[in-house]
Amino acid sequence: MQSVQWFIHLSLCSVVSGPYHTSGTTSGGVACGLANCKCCCIARGGANWGDMAWGRGATLVVLVVALCLSALGADAHLKVGYYSYSCPAAELIVKEEVEKALIDDPGVGADLLRMHFHDCFVRGCDGSVLIDSTEDNTAEKDAHINLTLEGFEIIDAIKEKLEAACKGVVSCADVLAFAARDSVVHYGGIHYKVPAGRRDGTVSKEGDTSILPSPALDLTELTKLFISKGLSQNDMITLSGAHTVGIAHCDAFTDRLYNTDETLDWKYAAALRKQCPPGSNNTVSMDPKSPQRFDNHYYRSVLRKRGLFASDQTLLSTQGTTTQVKRLASNYKRFERKFAAAIVKMGQIGILTGSEGEVRANCRKIN
Secondary structure: OOOOOOEEEEEEEEEEEEEEEOOOOOOOOOOOOEEEEEEEEEEEOOOOHHHHOOOHHHHHHHHHHHHHHHHHHHOOOOEOOOOOOOOOOHHHHHHHHHHHHHHHOOOHHHHHHHHHHHHHHOOOOOOHHHOOOEOOEOOHHHOHHHOOOOOHHHHHHHHHHHHHHOOOOOOHHHHHHHHHHHHHHHOOOOOOOOOEOOOEOOOOOHHHHHHOOOOOOOHHHHHHHHHHOOOOHHHHHHHHHHHHOOEEEHHHOHHHHOOOOOOOOHHHHHHHHHHOOOOOOOEEEOOOOOOOOOOOHHHHHHHOOOOOOHHHHHHHOOHHHHHHHHHHHHOHHHHHHHHHHHHHHHOOOOOOOOOOOEOOOEOOEOO
């Protein structure tokens, strides 16, 4: 049998965010290409492909194909530094615009964080919460639960800068994920790495927001909802810590103030009643002790029966969840680490990647 020497070269995913890249082939070679990824899988040797019916040659072909398919599968995942080649300044642009916005309105970072959460829980992290309603469709942002969201104009400003720097490259869904991270950092929280590569969705419907958690949900309901999104009960407890910043409208918790609620500290309830008289819809700080500090004081408040929402206080419903709250309350570094891991995990819910969806030129409307 003629001696066959095979050369297999595999260059897996030297990431180049942007247009579709296809490697070239040489005579007697096979190649595969990936969107946003250079992939070269080449097998070549001294024999004809026809000579490779079975045996060592066939095995190598199978290996090459398997490696190419593996690389294709990897493209469905997000990547830290996704825009390093196609738009190197992307994350810096987002950070600078968020910082400017927070100078003008120090509380709006909490809205950007909440916006990211509301985006991911409805249809996945696809930027659909940013789409405006039309004559024929009421979008997510106009659902009752989203009417108090602010900061859409900040996303517009970021996107305008990004389009000027790198037209058609950075998705609105990724902008939201970056802006949420930069808001956490602004408030003194941990700087975590944000995997990117999300594509933007093309559907946004008011009715889909019914899945978003209300402030009245109990532990069982919250746990079931988060599990349905691929998150654990521990993730839910950790992400609830985002309530350490921001404000809430009185109508989200007044039922607790004017009905007997043994899970609410009576002194705290009395103070809240002064801020929220019957019929009013004022706003109060979620965490009065440090409303613009991303710390673990939220958990200490919950342990003192000073969680603002029923959905906050329900975290003490079982011995296991109470233990989790105590651990987060007593160790800020633990909270930082767990929050970073949980929000990165949340940011991968229902993502669109590769050729799915689009990259909107204007985050408010479909291309």
